[in-house]
Amino acid sequence: MKIFNKLTVSSIFLTLFISIPGLILISNVFVDSNNWTHLVDTVLFEYIYNSLYIMFGVAILTIFLGFTTAYITTFFKFFGSHFFHYGLILPFAIPTYIMSYIYGGMFDITGSVTTFILDLMGKTLNEVYFFDIMSIEGAIIVMSLVLYPYVYLISKTYLKSESSSIIEASKTMGLTNFQIFYKVILPISRPAIVAGAILAVMEAVADYGVMDYYGVSTFVTGIFRTWLGMGSVEDASKLASMLMLFVFLLIFLERFQRKNKRYKSSGKDFKPIVKEKITGFKAVLAFFACFIPFFFGFLLPFSQMSYWFYISYEEIIDEDFLTILYQTLGLGISSSIIITALAFIIVYNVRIHKSKIADNLVQIAKLGYSIPGAVVAVGVLSFFSYIDKSFDILLSGTVIAVIFGYIVRFIAISINNYESGFSKIPQSYDDACKTMQVGSFYTFFKVIFPLLKGSIMTSFIVIFIETLKELPLTMILRPFNFDTLPVLSHELVTQAQVIESAVPAMFIVLFGMVSVLVLVKKMVKD
Amino acid sequence: MIKQIILSFFIFTSFVFASSEVNVYSHRHYDTDKQLYKMFEEKMGIKVNVVNADANALIKRLESEGEKSPADVLITVDAGRLYQAKSKELIQSIESKYLMEVVPENMRDEDNKWFALTKRVRAFIVPIDSNIEIKTYEDLIKPEYKKMIMVRSSNHVYNQSMLAAVIAHHGEEYALKWAQGVVKNMARKPRGNDRYQVKAVANGIGKIAIANTYYVGKMIGNKDIAESEAVKKVKIIFPKFENGGTHINVSGAGVAKYAPNKENAIKFIEFLLSPEAQDLFANGNFEYPVAKGVKKNDVVSSWGTFEEDNISINTMGKYNINAVKIFDKAGWK
Numbered sequence: 001m002k003i004f005n006k007l008t009v010s011s012i013f014l015t016l017f018i019s020i021p022g023l024i025l026i027s028n029v030f031v032d033s034n035n036w037t038h039l040v041d042t043v044l045f046e047y048i049y050n051s052l053y054i055m056f057g058v059a060i061l062t063i064f065l066g067f068t069t070a071y072i073t074t075f076f077k078f079f080g081s082h083f084f085h086y087g088l089i090l091p092f093a094i095p096t097y098i099m100s101y102i103y104g105g106m107f108d109i110t111g112s113v114t115t116f117i118l119d120l121m122g123k124t125l126n127e128v129y130f131f132d133i134m135s136i137e138g139a140i141i142v143m144s145l146v147l148y149p150y151v152y153l154i155s156k157t158y159l160k161s162e163s164s165s166i167i168e169a170s171k172t173m174g175l176t177n178f179q180i181f182y183k184v185i186l187p188i189s190r191p192a193i194v195a196g197a198i199l200a201v202m203e204a205v206a207d208y209g210v211m212d213y214y215g216v217s218t219f220v221t222g223i224f225r226t227w228l229g230m231g232s233v234e235d236a237s238k239l240a241s242m243l244m245l246f247v248f249l250l251i252f253l254e255r256f257q258r259k260n261k262r263y264k265s266s267g268k269d270f271k272p273i274v275k276e277k278i279t280g281f282k283a284v285l286a287f288f289a290c291f292i293p294f295f296f297g298f299l300l301p302f303s304q305m306s307y308w309f310y311i312s313y314e315e316i317i318d319e320d321f322l323t324i325l326y327q328t329l330g331l332g333i334s335s336s337i338i339i340t341a342l343a344f345i346i347v348y349n350v351r352i353h354k355s356k357i358a359d360n361l362v363q364i365a366k367l368g369y370s371i372p373g374a375v376v377a378v379g380v381l382s383f384f385s386y387i388d389k390s391f392d393i394l395l396s397g398t399v400i401a402v403i404f405g406y407i408v409r410f411i412a413i414s415i416n417n418y419e420s421g422f423s424k425i426p427q428s429y430d431d432a433c434k435t436m437q438v439g440s441f442y443t444f445f446k447v448i449f450p451l452l453k454g455s456i457m458t459s460f461i462v463i464f465i466e467t468l469k470e471l472p473l474t475m476i477l478r479p480f481n482f483d484t485l486p487v488l489s490h491e492l493v494t495q496a497q498v499i500e501s502a503v504p505a506m507f508i509v510l511f512g513m514v515s516v517l518v519l520v521k522k523m524v525k526d
Numbered sequence: 527m528i529k530q531i532i533l534s535f536f537i538f539t540s541f542v543f544a545s546s547e548v549n550v551y552s553h554r555h556y557d558t559d560k561q562l563y564k565m566f567e568e569k570m571g572i573k574v575n576v577v578n579a580d581a582n583a584l585i586k587r588l589e590s591e592g593e594k595s596p597a598d599v600l601i602t603v604d605a606g607r608l609y610q611a612k613s614k615e616l617i618q619s620i621e622s623k624y625l626m627e628v629v630p631e632n633m634r635d636e637d638n639k640w641f642a643l644t645k646r647v648r649a650f651i652v653p654i655d656s657n658i659e660i661k662t663y664e665d666l667i668k669p670e671y672k673k674m675i676m677v678r679s680s681n682h683v684y685n686q687s688m689l690a691a692v693i694a695h696h697g698e699e700y701a702l703k704w705a706q707g708v709v710k711n712m713a714r715k716p717r718g719n720d721r722y723q724v725k726a727v728a729n730g731i732g733k734i735a736i737a738n739t740y741y742v743g744k745m746i747g748n749k750d751i752a753e754s755e756a757v758k759k760v761k762i763i764f765p766k767f768e769n770g771g772t773h774i775n776v777s778g779a780g781v782a783k784y785a786p787n788k789e790n791a792i793k794f795i796e797f798l799l800s801p802e803a804q805d806l807f808a809n810g811n812f813e814y815p816v817a818k819g820v821k822k823n824d825v826v827s828s829w830g831t832f833e834e835d836n837i838s839i840n841t842m843g844k845y846n847i848n849a850v851k852i853f854d855k856a857g858w859k
Binding site: 035038039042043104105108109110111112124125134212213214215221224225227228229230231232233311312374378382388394396397476478479480481482483487491494495497498499 | 556576610718719847
């Protein structure tokens with residue numbers, strides 16, 4: 001019994017610790033500020049409208065791209081299906097801001113692809129209508145192309161573990177593939193789809209780079225503008241708190257609606273899924289359904305990057321670059337280990353105690369993901385400056401500050417992953433262990449851990465990729481002479497060396513790709 | 527391998543400060559700056575440690591760190607942030623005969639808390655073959671320039687400082703009218719960076735881009751063909767204010783209030799204003815040197831001359847908040 005108490009205490013302590021930067025922000029809501037009326041009168045409505053539009057758009061598009069492809073590659077065999085199995089995760093390795101530069105460069109109305117097509121047609125921009133990628137819809141498309149793997153990955157892990165007997169039963173009842181998809185697979189996959197989509201939406205709504213470059217005003221660009229332009233941390237915090245409230249409502253609504261619909265595997269009769277071989281028109285359709293997101297999400301931007309890399313790598317790769325590479329990897333690996341471990345404590349507490357408090361703790365811990373990196377950094381700075389003063393040490397401006405920032409910002413990903421993973425492990429396993437009076441340690445190591453290995457691995461890899469891509473938080477909190485690949489890439493972009501910036505970006509993508517391959521290998525083995 | 531990486535990461539967390547070093551918080555992150563740091567290290571035997579980030583983030587960091595801050599020097603790319611650092615008492619007055627000699631009076635703080643390092647000019651970029659003869663910033667709101675103007679979003683400090691200068695010249699009421707007028711004349715919603723506006727002019731999306739001139743310099747011969755081709759199709763017009771000159775902004779440096787290496791910090795700023803460093807600023811980044819007697823880059827000289835605006839650089843910092851609010855009211859995204 002003692003372990004349970006320890007678990008609860010550590011879980012509460014951890015959650016509080018993680019929430020402090022957020023709480024510091026929220027505390028500003030009650031501070032009088034000069035600009036709030038101005039914001040309400042002028043720009044607030046636009047921030048709300050655009051943020052909602054982006055949330056909605058990204059949710060729809062990532063679910064559409066991510067789930068269809070997860071379904072197709074899990075249940076069917078066709079030309080290329082084995083390749084798409086991992087190929088579809090690859091866009092995830094490309095940072096959104098780099099994607100937005102590449103897409104801007106190719107598809108905006110002065111972009112290379114656009115001008116090429118116009119030249120081919122012998123027309124000018126005034127004569128034909130061209131969709132401008134540098135718009136709110138363009139931002140939604142670019143973000144979704146990078147973020148759909150969240151839905152794909154979580155749905156796929158979930159679908160694979162679902163008992164194939166459900167599908168078989170549906171088939172014996174005479175349902176067609178489409179009916180099985182619509183009436184059986186889609187409803188039972190809801191927890192996974194929603195978990196993936198919420199991550200995608202939270203990341204999209206916290207983005208600054210893409211929105212600023214494409215000229216879209218959202219809460220986040222507003223937060224920066226208010227903080228940086230008006231010098232008002234209080235008003236910026238109010239906006240950030242509103243954003244958190246938005247995301248909190250989103251999570252709450254989803255949970256409220258799901259309450260009466262728990263789809264959990266019975267755990268009985270588990271059989272691996274036997275993929276159905278499809279040919280002809282169906283196979284072509286399946287191929288293109290997978291190829292399109294892969295092409296636009298990865299192949300096209302990657303080809304452009306490869307070309308840029310080829311013409312500039314000699315200039316960029318030197319001794320300093322290797323140090324940066326080493327620092328980036330060290331930071332990524334250590335934060336992934338720490339975050340994966342901490343998230344487990346919080347989620348496992350919910351599993352064991354099933355209390356409202358435990359449940360709410362999880363939701364609070366998740367909120368950091370909706371706060372933009374730079375805003376998290378401000379919270380971390382305020383918190384650490386308090387610790388520094390109280391204990392006469394200097395934590396601000398150390399790698400510890402950076403990792404703490406990563407924990408606040410990314411633990412939600414790990415938690416969502418575990419939640420989805422735990423939902424597949426029938427509660428009856430725990431209950432059986434209890435009736436057999438098996439100790440909690442034994443239950444954990446012999447029963448829970450082996451079943452959860454996939455989720456732990458996924459969490460580690462996804463966090464690794466995320467930290468590898470993270471920019472603003474790292475920039476603000478890092479120590480002297482400490483650079484990471486995204487920081488270098490960003491610096492090159494700001495000094496007009498967009499082509500050279502592809503070199504560090506390429507390494508980010510390559511590390512991401514290697515991680516993805518490890519992940520897929522693991523998934524295949526499972 | 528993993529063990530080694532983890533071990534070394536803990537080493538990064540510890541601060542080991544040698545006595546002969548200078549710790550710099552800088553918003554500038556150009557190749558030329560890195561060369562300058564190396565030059566300083568070689569010449570003075572003082573190690574330069576750098577954190578690069580947005581000026582506001584660095585100011586916030588200085589504020590949070592308080593007396594414990596390891597920072598010696600703060601460098602920003604615009605006057606507004608230097609003003610902010612000063613008003614938050616994060617930088618201190620310094621005495622330097624050399625700096626007083628080489629930095630013109632309007633290029634330094636009245637209490638010697640900061641000194642400009644380089645100048646940037648916000649000008650108009652028009653198609654090379656166009657006969658547009660726009661002369662003043664005030665002209666931008668004339669109806670004849672309808673659907674012609676392109677500019678980045680008002681989130682950026684370059685635009686905020688420009689509107690602050692409008693406020694300084696004409697007051698807030700006119701500034702609002704002006705911002706509304708510019709919005710009305712825009713060829714498209716603000717988006718992209720300054721280089722993007724130049725490309726848009728070259729591709730005929732609009733006729734007048736508002737951009738800092740050093741971007742034009744950086745686009746010449748750029749590996750990105752879209753940029754190097756675009757810049758061949760444009761020319762620069764230096765506008766002026768009706769009752770003043772061409773709008774300029776500065777990047778500048780100050781010594782942090784609690785600088786642990788104050789002497790090195792002063793030496794460092796003096797070095798940045800030495801002829802050799804100023805020469806590198808001018809040639810490497812197409813900026814205008816601040817120190818008296820340093821020549822401009824040849825490309826920059828070829829763009830022509832202009833008279834600098836007469837308002838105090840401090841004013842831009844003072845009116846920054848008002849500028850942002852006016853942008854919001856005018857609907858300048």
